[in-house]
Amino acid sequence: MFSKISRYRKLPNVTALDAQGRLLSSKELRLLPKVTGTFRHTVDSGDRLDQLGYKYYSQPLQWWNIVDANPVFLSPLALIGKDALVTTRFPVDIAGVPPWSSLFQALQSVLGVEDVEIADDVQLVQQVITVGGQTTIAFVEQVTYFVLVTYNRLNVTAASLASSIAAVGFTVMPFVDADQVGQEIIIPPQPVG
Numbered sequence: 001m002f003s004k005i006s007r008y009r010k011l012p013n014v015t016a017l018d019a020q021g022r023l024l025s026s027k028e029l030r031l032l033p034k035v036t037g038t039f040r041h042t043v044d045s046g047d048r049l050d051q052l053g054y055k056y057y058s059q060p061l062q063w064w065n066i067v068d069a070n071p072v073f074l075s076p077l078a079l080i081g082k083d084a085l086v087t088t089r090f091p092v093d094i095a096g097v098p099p100w101s102s103l104f105q106a107l108q109s110v111l112g113v114e115d116v117e118i119a120d121d122v123q124l125v126q127q128v129i130t131v132g133g134q135t136t137i138a139f140v141e142q143v144t145y146f147v148l149v150t151y152n153r154l155n156v157t158a159a160s161l162a163s164s165i166a167a168v169g170f171t172v173m174p175f176v177d178a179d180q181v182g183q184e185i186i187i188p189p190q191p192v193g
Contacts, residue, residue, distance in 0.1 A: 013026070035069040041184065043081055084153055087148055103170065113149060120145050125140055149161055
């Protein structure tokens with residue numbers, strides 16, 4: 001039995017055989033609805049799905065309309081930046097040859113770490129140089145390296161990962177989570193019926 005505001009209430013019943021040959025009753029597969037409208041909400045660190053449902057539809061149980069309108073997120077909690085699996089970007093600096101192999105071994109041995117990647121950002125920076133006795137302005141490449149770590153924040157913290165990176169020989173600058181806070185999500189119109 002489904003409540004009158006359930007997204008499954010109007011779906012037809014179907015029956016199917018399970019692996020043991022029993023006939024089971026269920027609902028038909030619910031496809032995501034086509035979203036119209038362009039209203040957006042900027043995610044805040046204090047957002048909760050039930051509060052967003054109440055804010056936009058006066059009904060906290062209507063949060064699933066917002067989730068349906070944002071199918072790029074694999075879980076409802078990822079939509080508001082509260083997913084257990086998070087990616088943090090650690091800017092690093094090192095003198096000499098970076099010990100990438102040691103870094104990968106150290107981080108992949110940490111319980112909860114799912115993935116480790118290295119990224120770089122190259123910018124052209126003005127620099128005054130002297131060539132043949134003449135001073136001139138040249139554009140020089142400045143490279144910044146980042147360690148992107150995807151991990152389960154229920155098992156490990158960003159601060160402990162930063163300590164693991166520093167223990168290998170890197171200098172870790174302030175890090176940031178690559179989450180949904182500050183990003184926009186779609187708020188569809190309230191469904192009719």
